[in-house]
Amino acid sequence: MTIQSRYARLPVSVKLLSPLLLAFLSLWTVGTLGLGYFARNNLEQMGRREIVDLASMLQETLKQRQESLRVKARSVSENNDVITAVIP
Secondary structure, three states, rough: OOHHHHHHOOOOOHHHHHHHHHHHHHHHHHHHHHHHHHHHHHHHHHHHHHHHHHHHHHHHHHHHHHHHHHHHHHHOOOOOOHHHHHHH
């Protein structure tokens, strides 16, 4: 049985609704894929921005801790008790 003979035997309602259903499902699929693509790209960009912001915050925190340790080391090195303990 060929496709044409099967199509000829279909009811008129199926013949009328098939193109509409096919068009609807096609548009729905294209829309869903487009929305998914847009959402994925948007989430990637947000994630990259958050990573850059977090890296900047971490870098600033490390700089502050380094400066704090430098000040403490200088304070300890200038302490008279430490100087007398180190000098033989």
